[in-house]
Amino acid sequence: MSVLPTLEAEYIITGKAKLELRPIAFLGKNSGLAAQAAECANEQGGFWGFHDVLYANQGGKGSDAFSARNLKRFAEALGMDSAAFTSCLDSGRYASMVVDKTDAASQRGVSKTPTIFVNGTEAMSGLEEMRAAIERSLPGES
Amino acid sequence: MEPKPAKGRRKGGAHTRWWVYAAGAAGGAAVLALFVIVSGLAGGDAKDPPVVVPVPRPAGLAQEGRVLGAPSAPVTITEYADFQ
Numbered sequence: 001m002s003v004l005p006t007l008e009a010e011y012i013i014t015g016k017a018k019l020e021l022r023p024i025a026f027l028g029k030n031s032g033l034a035a036q037a038a039e040c041a042n043e044q045g046g047f048w049g050f051h052d053v054l055y056a057n058q059g060g061k062g063s064d065a066f067s068a069r070n071l072k073r074f075a076e077a078l079g080m081d082s083a084a085f086t087s088c089l090d091s092g093r094y095a096s097m098v099v100d101k102t103d104a105a106s107q108r109g110v111s112k113t114p115t116i117f118v119n120g121t122e123a124m125s126g127l128e129e130m131r132a133a134i135e136r137s138l139p140g141e142s
Numbered sequence: 143m144e145p146k147p148a149k150g151r152r153k154g155g156a157h158t159r160w161w162v163y164a165a166g167a168a169g170g171a172a173v174l175a176l177f178v179i180v181s182g183l184a185g186g187d188a189k190d191p192p193v194v195v196p197v198p199r200p201a202g203l204a205q206e207g208r209v210l211g212a213p214s215a216p217v218t219i220t221e222y223a224d225f226q
Contacts, residue, residue: 012210012215013200017218018217035224052199053194053196056195057191073190078195110222113224117221118217138217
């Protein structure tokens with residue numbers, strides 16, 4: 001289970017931390033397509049809503065859950081401008097960006113997902129390890 | 143003792159059955175048409191699972207592009223994620 005909802009409640013909503021998500025694509029074609037779709041959603045200010053819908057409708061490695069057709073259905077379900085979203089996704093304009101970001105992540109030592117850094121230092125992705133890393137990074141802590 | 147056939151009902155039976163079948167066929171066609179229309183409006187077809195849309199985050203929570211949370215927050219969590 002993702003630790004994100006807990007971290008969000010304890011640290012992000014309370015203003016102690018912010019989360020920057022970097023979509024990369026290790027797991028095949030639809031993985032890359034989903035990352036591109038998130039960028040298209042971002043054009044409409046809907047990155048996080050789309051992020052949540054992706055996780056709620058995941059199908060696992062190699063599944064068809066993130067086919068172009070389904071990604072467009074997700075955007076439609078979120079009330080996005082479907083024509084603009086479809087145009088963006090079909091254009092493939094974020095394809096090279098996703099590849100570049102995945103390469104950059106690999107060069108940084110990222111070999112699995114999720115990989116998490118807290119103030120630039122890699123942290124274990126378990127909840128308690130994450131809590132400890134965040135607490136250590138808060139002002140006044142050392 | 144065997145039950146006797148109901149004479150009155152038997153006389154009009156063929157007509158009754160015809161109307162029952164016709165009404166059933168019309169009803170089935172109506173349901174099918176409604177299903178096709180609803181599927182079309184939803185942008186999918188019968189085999190598409192419904193899209194699960196989670197509850198949106200609180201309106202007061204800052205969302206700037208790929209960053210969630212207050213820009214001034216002292217801790218930055220960077221997550222590399224593969225959606226698949």
